[in-house]
Amino acid sequence: MGVLAVNLHTMTTKPQSVATSEFLEKVESRTAKIGIIGLGYVGLPLALLYSEQKFVITGFDIDQKKVDTIAAGGTYIVRISGEEIQQAKKSGFNATADFGRIGEMDAVIICVPTPLNEYHEPDMTYIVNTVEAIAPHVREGQLIVLESTTYPGTTEDVVIPLLEKGNKRGLKTARKELDGGFYVAFSPEREDPGNDTVARRDIPKVIGGVGEVATRMACAMYGSIFNRTVPVSTPATAEMTKLLENIYRCVNIALVNELKLLCQRMDIDIWEVIDAAKTKPFGFHPFYPGPGLGGHCIPVDPFYLSWKAKEFDFRTRFIELAGEVNVAMPYHVVTSVADALNVRKKALNGSKVLMLGVAYKKDIDDLRESPALTIIELLQKAGAEVRYNDPYFAFVGKGRKYDLQMKNTPLDNLGEYDCVLIVTDHSDYDYKKIVKESKLVVDTRNATKGISAPNIVRC
Numbered sequence: 223m224g225v226l227a228v229n230l231h232t233m234t235t236k237p238q239s240v241a242t243s244e245f246l247e248k249v250e251s252r253t254a255k256i257g258i259i260g261l262g263y264v265g266l267p268l269a270l271l272y273s274e275q276k277f278v279i280t281g282f283d284i285d286q287k288k289v290d291t292i293a294a295g296g297t298y299i300v301r302i303s304g305e306e307i308q309q310a311k312k313s314g315f316n317a318t319a320d321f322g323r324i325g326e327m328d329a330v331i332i333c334v335p336t337p338l339n340e341y342h343e344p345d346m347t348y349i350v351n352t353v354e355a356i357a358p359h360v361r362e363g364q365l366i367v368l369e370s371t372t373y374p375g376t377t378e379d380v381v382i383p384l385l386e387k388g389n390k391r392g393l394k395t396a397r398k399e400l401d402g403g404f405y406v407a408f409s410p411e412r413e414d415p416g417n418d419t420v421a422r423r424d425i426p427k428v429i430g431g432v433g434e435v436a437t438r439m440a441c442a443m444y445g446s447i448f449n450r451t452v453p454v455s456t457p458a459t460a461e462m463t464k465l466l467e468n469i470y471r472c473v474n475i476a477l478v479n480e481l482k483l484l485c486q487r488m489d490i491d492i493w494e495v496i497d498a499a500k501t502k503p504f505g506f507h508p509f510y511p512g513p514g515l516g517g518h519c520i521p522v523d524p525f526y527l528s529w530k531a532k533e534f535d536f537r538t539r540f541i542e543l544a545g546e547v548n549v550a551m552p553y554h555v556v557t558s559v560a561d562a563l564n565v566r567k568k569a570l571n572g573s574k575v576l577m578l579g580v581a582y583k584k585d586i587d588d589l590r591e592s593p594a595l596t597i598i599e600l601l602q603k604a605g606a607e608v609r610y611n612d613p614y615f616a617f618v619g620k621g622r623k624y625d626l627q628m629k630n631t632p633l634d635n636l637g638e639y640d641c642v643l644i645v646t647d648h649s650d651y652d653y654k655k656i657v658k659e660s661k662l663v664v665d666t667r668n669a670t671k672g673i674s675a676p677n678i679v680r681c
């Protein structure tokens with residue numbers, strides 16, 4: 223039924239369904255119940271942000287260990303403390319594996335993984351399983367938002383058909399005012415783990431709803447935790463926005479990685495070049511070379527688009543070229559270690575190598591797609607005896623693409639290694655001491671910047 227309601231966020235008067243008005247009022251009064259599906263690196267911090275604003279948050283996860291840890295007031299992500307979880311629990315934060323409770327929520331936000339499968343194609347099983355699990359319980363007026371990074375068209379072509387097919391009330395997606403049904407939007411996550419230079423609420427939130435009402439509802443909900451919301455015209459626009467951001471990073475990292483290889487041959491320090499170039503006050507944004515791409519996003523997301531582009535008879539050549547350059551970097555690191563040992567009349571085969579840092583970037587506890595894993599495997603294959611040290615990982619066991627079963631090695635006897643290889647430049651390391659105590663240091667991150675010693679090889 224339609225009513226004439228004052229729109230809380232545009233302050234215009236226009237007809238609005240009772241359900242929409244109620245939703246906006248509940249957001250305003252912090253009585254809206256929000257369900258967050260997938261309590262990982264994205265979902266858990268998001269739950270805490272809403273809790274800080276006094277919303278009652280229910281987290282849904284199929285991983286019973288995570289549900290139990292939250293129930294016990296504990297944490298499983300290093301940068302989130304147990305105290306933060308306990309504080310959120312005081313505001314009603316709870317976790318469950320029972321999807322029957324979806325019907326209690328006013329809004330549901332989906333933050334499940336979107337990896338690539340073994341053929342380097344989008345693995346949509348997490349999104350599909352989640353949407354199939356919630357579809358029967360979705361009710362009139364509810365807002366469903368997908369946050370997982372994915373190819374343009376996912377919300378309209380995958381999420382909506384599954385929600386409509388599985389809904390036990392036969393509800394459809396509301397596309398305009400007074401339509402009835404449920405509302406759907408896409409809003410990409412833009413978190414940069416380990417980067418504390420921008421507060422999470424200062425990162426603008428892009429939102430593309432299916433229709434103007436869904437966008438308005440999602441903007442109101444996210445506007446309560448983010449200082450700025452950026453509405454766009456469609457979910458596909460929002461999906462593409464996220465991919466553009468990550469492809470931009472992937473391509474630019476590949477560019478500096480390639481130029482680094484050239485600079486090495488020309489005996490020019492690429493890091494000094496980048497530092498000088500970034501003094502230009504316009505038209506240049508610095509990107510830095512490294513041992514290869516890591517993390518859930520940059521090595522993965524661009525290929526969601528190149529896969530989708532094929533359907534349109536289109537080849538995304540920049541993405542493929544960047545992928546080629548970045549994938550070659552761990553091989554370059556291993557060759558550099560072998561060359562550095564060779565200069566010291568040693569073979570890689572039989573040498574003892576200590577890798578510093580296995581996380582995919584500094585100061586975080588995330589191993590996903592880390593180039594360190596590939597480098598360890600390549601070094602072992604070449605006959606090196608490899609150990610690692612990483613303050614964030616006591617043990618590296620089995621993942622989707624590796625099975626290392628290695629224990630963290632203390633840093634107390636650096637002199638016993640033929641090579642100490644810096645793969646992740648964690649802030650906790652004392653690089654001066656490391657250089658002083660090691661026979662040879664191969665540095666993939668410029669972590670030894672400012673230290674001058676004959677045993678450092680920058681690669």
Ligand SMILES: NC(=O)c1ccc[n+]([C@@H]2O[C@H](COP(=O)([O-])OP(=O)(O)OC[C@H]3O[C@@H](n4cnc5c(N)ncnc54)[C@H](O)[C@@H]3O)[C@@H](O)[C@H]2O)c1
Pocket residue numbers: 259260261262263264265282283284285288333334335336348351352369370371372411412413414415518519
């Ligand atoms: N991690 C980041 O920095 C980051 C940044 C931006 C975007 N993203 C995107 O956000 C999404 C989530 O990433 P993440 O890093 O949080 O992943 P994650 O692996 O840390 O967490 C995902 C969670 O979803 C749960 N899950 C899986 N299937 C489920 C299901 N059917 N029902 C309920 N829960 C389920 C898992 O148990 C896990 O706890 C991905 O699409 C990723 O690309 C991640």
